Ligand SMILES: *[C@@H]1O[C@H](CO)[C@@H](O)[C@H](O)[C@H]1NC(C)=O
Ligand SMILES: *[C@@H]1O[C@H](CO)[C@@H](O)[C@H](O)[C@H]1NC(C)=O
């Protein structure tokens with residue numbers, strides 16, 4: 065508390081009570097009791113899609129304060145916010161799932177044609193970029209990282225992370241919330257962070273704490289040394305799978321034990337990045353010497369040495385080998401790194417894992433097995449057939465299992481530098497031992513970005529890769545699919561002649577059915593070093609333990625273990641060449657003048673001059689008709705059901721990010737503003753315009769609404785019986801003064817967090833959602849907008865209560881809300897016109913209220929005489945304080 069000063073101390077003493085601090089100190093006792101604590105992260109990161117609406121809201125708040133005679137310049141983020149513009153560009157390069165799901169150090173793709181695309185895109189985005197640039201100049205504490213700097217989590221890791229905050233000479237640990245579930249990646253560097261909804265992020269920027277349940281903390285102990293052949297990818301996937309089995313949903317995971325010292329920052333960040341896969345809120349790696357080394361290598365050495373001094377002084381710098389430093393945990397699970405088994409997958413699907421030691425046996429079993437994912441149905445007498453052929457004047461043989469394609473490809477497996485360097489060092493040792501790859505094997509290298517080429521070259525391994533035929537053919541994003549072009553004719557003839565199961569080995573991450581090559585019936589995914597090893601061996605039918613990769617010109621048998629680089633060798637090269645190289649790339653982009661960005665003409669006024677012609681940026685209605693603080697949740701009288709859903713309605717169903725369909729309400733609106741369909745752009749790019757976003761709410765073409773027979777963004781307007789687009793139906797209800805609710809099944813609001821998935825329904829007049837369960841972030845976004853998330857009691861749902869959605873609902877919200885309290889709902893049946901309390905309905909509980917701590921905050925804020933608006937009255941309570 066002492067570290068914050070000035071205005072903030074007032075806020076802090078107001079929001080964080082002695083009891084909260086005692087709860088944290090008393091964690092051991094209260095950890096199982098669902099105790100809530102307020103948490104104020106040190107900073108916030110946003111990307112452009114979520115950043116635009118946040119800046120729009122801040123700009124609108126300034127207008128509102130001005131209108132009320134206040135000083136608009138008082139409206140600023142209280143805690144530092146960094147907005148990284150990456151999405152607008154990203155859409156052109158790598159595919160999102162491919163990017164975010166597994167990858168670690170991800171780079172934006174560049175090439176000439178891509179540059180052209182980017183220029184075009186820059187034109188399209190100009191308006192939003194100008195607006196953001198205005199924001200970065202108008203607001204204190206808001207920094208904008210211009211486009212082309214890299215992808216948000218990478219920039220956060222390499223550039224934005226402070227690890228220790230320095231606020232006017234006061235130090236405290238860095239922590240962050242971001243508007244993306246992969247924000248957790250930063251935990252790999254010892255910065256506690258996780259993803260929140262856009263509305264929650266705005267509240268944090270306004271100085272409000274996040275109210276969270278004091279979590280249970282699972283200690284994940286790493287022991288032992290990994291076996292040779294095990295790559296970082298194997299370790300990461302093993303830990304991820306293990307955590308999924310342990311069950312860590314909603315908990316913190318913290319790593320400890322001597323094995324942690326074996327993991328590079330890249331490995332740690334990858335594991336942390338996978339949080340959404342295993343459901344932990346955060347997966348934290350405390351700062352140790354390896355983290356400090358990373359900070360020093362990514363620049364600003366002088367400042368970073370204070371990081372070490374500070375953490376050492378407060379006892380937070382860890383030596384993972386010293387067990388007397390191990391903290392107490394709720395529960396401890398262990399992994400002996402020695403038990404991690406190196407794996408490949410195939411021969412037809414990525415999910416069919418095969419331990420490297422079983423590859424030969426497994427392939428031979430597949431040969432004879434019945435046609436299927438694990439079978440080729442080759443007659444037993446033909447398992448050893450051999451076909452001789454001639455290639456460029458020399459004689460060769462092919463048999464079942466012969467490797468004909470070996471490709472190091474993709475943006476994922478190739479993104480962890482240790483794996484790529486491992487391949488490079490293996491190539492070096494193989495060449496030095498006199499091994500070669502047979503010339504008919506189609507070899508290629510397509511790394512994730514130019515940076516990979518840079519460090520492969522700098523570390524001196526590129527020439528060895530080339531000698532084995534692994535030359536760079538293009539960048540991962542283009543060749544992700546492992547498209548390898550035609551095979552030599554004589555090879556194809558030999559395969560056809562012998563009806564051979566020829567093999568492709570590649571380090572991609574997705575399946576390949578029919579993708580790799582029509583003539584390779586078996587395709588295995590393997591780590592980049594193993595791709596090289598199998599290429600040298602020329603066959604997948606090899607047991608690396610017992611059989612040599614090849615025999616060199618001096619007659620010496622060379623085994624894989626003879627040329628496999630150790631983790632230490634790899635890490636030494638990584639430290640020397642990779643990290644500084646990567647950092648340089650990012651750092652230069654941020655620091656050097658980005659001419660297109662600098663040339664942008666951004667107004668320098670403190671208030672934003674809204675352009676009424678703009679179809680991207682529009683002043684939102686959230687602050688219209690500001691009123692004194694009122695209770696955020698209102699009872700609803702005789703509400704109609706706008707939509708009735710089943711399970712798993714995602715935020716993308718509620719507020720799609722993609723294309724604006726030509727005949728949709730949003731399209732009609734944009735057409736009326738003089739735009740042609742070519743200029744529509746996506747919903748994601750128009751999050752600065754509430755008129756488009758309201759019309760885009762529930763506009764996903766895959767929406768399944770129980771009121772309608774076929775899927776589509778439509779619903780029934782009950783008073784007229786007409787079937788209308790959802791927005792149009794909502795407008796009609798609104799004009800007639802009717803409230804609306806939404807019925808849903810399980811996991812309502814799953815998927816990526818999206819504040820428009822709460823703002824949109826609010827603008828349509830939705831007062832409450834009645835669901836079986838909610839995704840956590842979405843639920844808090846609903847609360848933030850004053851849309852009440854109601855939840856059926858366990859075991860009950862619309863079916864058991866006999867609800868059809870064709871009733872009218874009166875929801876009675878008591879004045880005094882209590883956590884998990886029951887809420888009464890009265891129903892008016894549309895057919896009979898009788899108002900009654902349906903049996904069981906009074907037990908519907910109000911969710912999210914206790915969880916989000918909004919009750920307490922509400923109690924506090926109503927004591928203040930401050931001006932609050934409808935949807936944001938709780939969120940914005942504290943900007944009123946000043
Ligand atoms: C500057 O920003 C534009 C905007 O998209 C981007 O295309 C370009 O690559 C950036 N320039 C550099 C040097 O990164
Ligand atoms: C282990 O850590 C404790 C606590 O920080 C410290 O007092 C002790 O000297 C350390 N032991 C070794 C061998 O470094």
Ligand SMILES: *[C@@H]1O[C@H](CO)[C@@H](O)[C@H](O)[C@H]1NC(C)=O
Pocket residue numbers: 496497498499616617618619620
């Ligand atoms: C064969 O391998 C041995 C052991 O690695 C090495 O010393 C020798 O130089 C190699 N011979 C050739 C011709 O490369």
Ligand SMILES: *[C@@H]1O[C@H](CO)[C@@H](O)[C@H](O)[C@H]1NC(C)=O
Pocket residue numbers: 166297298407408409414476477571572573574589590591
């Ligand atoms: C990476 O390669 C391994 C083979 O070592 C494969 O099993 C895995 O599916 C790939 N993983 C990812 C995340 O791409």
